[in-house]
Amino acid sequence: MRLAYSAYLVREYDEAIAWFVSALDWKVVEDTDLGGGKRWVRVGARDGGELLLARATSPEQTAAIGKEAGGRVAFFVHTRDFDRDYARMLAAGVTFAETPRNEVYGRVVVFADLYGNRWDLIEARAVAPDNGEI
Known part of the structure; x- marks a missing residue:
């Protein structure tokens, strides 16, 4: 098994699509009309990974938009x-919470x-490769 994609709550499909394409340089993988205002929309990075855009349809879902991890990353x-990518995202108007930093992982x-x-x-x-070479 593998995780194919994750649902991502949005207010409106098109505003979310526009943001992902502009800010992250992602692509629309699929956009299928399911009728009744519902769409099956997948966006993803060019090197892999996808989100399924899920339009909020109830007050509870709408209240959860922007709170995917309760304020955590x-x-x-x-x-x-x-x-x-940092420069491109700055130019696209992405809001950064800090300046870039170096951590042990990158x-x-x-x-x-x-x-x-x-x-x-x-x-x-x-x-470094784990083959005994330095």
């Missing part, structure tokens, strides 16, 4: 070029999506 995106910065959910942008630290 909910999502983690990895990059191979931190400086490029370079990281916390940012907020269009609803206030917190994400990490991470460039993982290069790990």
Whole structure:
């Protein structure tokens, strides 16, 4: 088994699609009309990983938008070029909660999506091969 995608609560499909495409440079993987205003919309990073956009349809669901992890970082995106993606995201108007920092696992910065959910942008630290060579 593998996790295929996760549901991500949105107010409206098109505003969420626009944000993911503009801010994260993601693509629309699928956008199928299911009738009655419901759509099956999947967005994803160009190197893999997807979210299923789920439009809130009740007051309880609407109240949960932007609270995916109760204020903690909910999502983690990895990059191979931190400086490029950080600069592109700044130019796209993404809100960052801090300046980039170095951690034992790599370079990281916390940012907020269009609803206030917190994400990490991470460039993982290069790990030496485990073959006895230095």
